[in-house]
Structure formats: structure tokens, C-alpha cells
Amino acid sequence: MSEGPDGGRREDGSDADGDDGPRIALAQGTFDILHPGHLHYLEDAAARGDELHVIVARRDNVTHKPKPVCPDRQRRDMIAALEVVDEAHLGHPEDFFVPVRDIDPDVIVLGFDQHHDEAALADALAAAGIDAEVARATARDPRYEGELLSTGDIVDKLLRERDRRSHSEPE
Numbered sequence: 001m002s003e004g005p006d007g008g009r010r011e012d013g014s015d016a017d018g019d020d021g022p023r024i025a026l027a028q029g030t031f032d033i034l035h036p037g038h039l040h041y042l043e044d045a046a047a048r049g050d051e052l053h054v055i056v057a058r059r060d061n062v063t064h065k066p067k068p069v070c071p072d073r074q075r076r077d078m079i080a081a082l083e084v085v086d087e088a089h090l091g092h093p094e095d096f097f098v099p100v101r102d103i104d105p106d107v108i109v110l111g112f113d114q115h116h117d118e119a120a121l122a123d124a125l126a127a128a129g130i131d132a133e134v135a136r137a138t139a140r141d142p143r144y145e146g147e148l149l150s151t152g153d154i155v156d157k158l159l160r161e162r163d164r165r166s167h168s169e170p171e
């Protein structure tokens with residue numbers, strides 16, 4: 001499951017796979033309109049390895065909530081530009097494990113509210129012959145009045161403001 005303070009390295013310094021290469025952490029998500037909650041998640045994930053790779057969900061695969069407004073490549077490019085991210089990957093159209101095999105992570109870090117179940121994911125990884133721990137990041141709590149820590153909240157506020165303006169402007 002999770003890792004120790006040194007990110008799960010063994011006495012000999014090797015990582016979960018027993019090799020001496022960098023310990024790879026993997027995060028994933030939609031990342032439509034970036035906000036401090038995303039940064040918190042990615043910093044939490046990055047702290048669990050030497051390198052952070054991120055899979056950005058393809059729009060067509062986002063079926064559990066409203067689809068992102070920003071195009072796939074734009075969302076990937078924004079994640080790739082973050083200092084804390086070593087590499088951002090646009091997810092596979094059909095097989096979620098294709099990029100996982102390419103990245104070969106030591107730990108897959110789920111977001112604090114991500115709808116994936118750790119145990120189910122661990123079982124699916126084992127069944128696919130993928131050797132990676134599964135961990136869950138913490139949530140960022142609001143640090144100041146009005147901080148927007150959800151893409152959905154940002155969109156809702158934008159729509160409310162636009163609606164208010166359109167009703168207050170003279171005909």
C-alpha cells in the first residue's frame with residue numbers, strides 16, 4: 001500500500017521494484033482549469049518518488065462528471081509546464097494500462113477524492129502484472145476566503161457572474 005517517509009526505498013536504496021533507478025510516482029486526472037488543489041495533489045504525489053509522471057485524461061474518457069472545456073492537448077501542456085511535474089502524458093483512448101506500462105511507476109497516487117478504489121486498482125494492477133503500490137493523496141483545505149479549489153466551482157462561479165452581468169447591463 002503506502003510508503004515510508006523516504007518514499008518506500010529499501011535498506012540498499014532500491015525502490016519497490018528492487019531496481020536502483022529513480023522511484024517513479026504517477027498521478028492522473030482531468031485537470032481542466034488548474035487551481036491550487038491540483039498543485040497540492042501533484043506536490044503530494046511528487047513527494048512520494050524521485051520523478052513525477054502525470055496522465056491527463058482524454059475528454060472522451062471523462063464520463064463520471066461534465067466533460068472538460070479545455071482540449072486534451074491544452075490540459076496536457078499546462079500540466080507539463082508545472083515545475084513539480086517531470087513528464088505529462090495524454091492518456092490512452094481505450095486502455096488505461098498502456099501509459100502505466102510505459103511509465104512503469106513504483107507508486108500510483110490517487111487524488112484525495114478520485115473515484116478509483118485503492119484495493120480494486122491494486123487488484124487490477126496485479127492481474128495485469130504491473131508492480132506498483134497504490135497510495136492516496138491528501139486534500140488541500142481552503143487557505144483564504146474565496147479560494148476556489150475545484151474546477152466545477154470555478155465554472156459555476158464564472159456562469160453566475162456572467163449571468164449576473166447580463167441581467168444588470170442596460171438593454
Ligand SMILES: Cc1cc2nc3c(=O)[nH]c(=O)nc-3n(C[C@H](O)[C@H](O)[C@H](O)COP(=O)(O)O)c2cc1C
Pocket residue numbers: 028029030031055056057058059061062065090091092093095096097098099100108111113114115116
Ligand atoms: C492508473 C490510471 C491510469 C489511467 N490511464 C488513463 C488513460 O490512459 N487515458 C485516460 O483517458 N484516462 C486515464 N485515467 C483516468 C483519468 O486520468 C482520471 O483518473 C479520471 O478521469 C478521473 O479524473 P478526475 O479525478 O480528474 O475526475 C487513468 C486513471 C488511473 C488511476
Ligand SMILES: Nc1ncnc2c1ncn2[C@@H]1O[C@H](COP(=O)(O)OP(=O)(O)OP(=O)(O)O)[C@@H](O)[C@H]1O
Pocket residue numbers: 028029030031032036037038040041065110111112113114138139140141149150151152153
Ligand atoms: N482541493 C483539492 N485538494 C487536493 N486534490 C485535489 C483538489 N481538487 C482536485 N484535486 C485532485 O486533482 C485531481 C484532478 O482533479 P480534477 O481534474 O477532477 O479537478 P477537480 O477540481 O476535482 O474537478 P471537478 O470539480 O470537476 O471534480 C484529482 O485527483 C483530484 O482529487
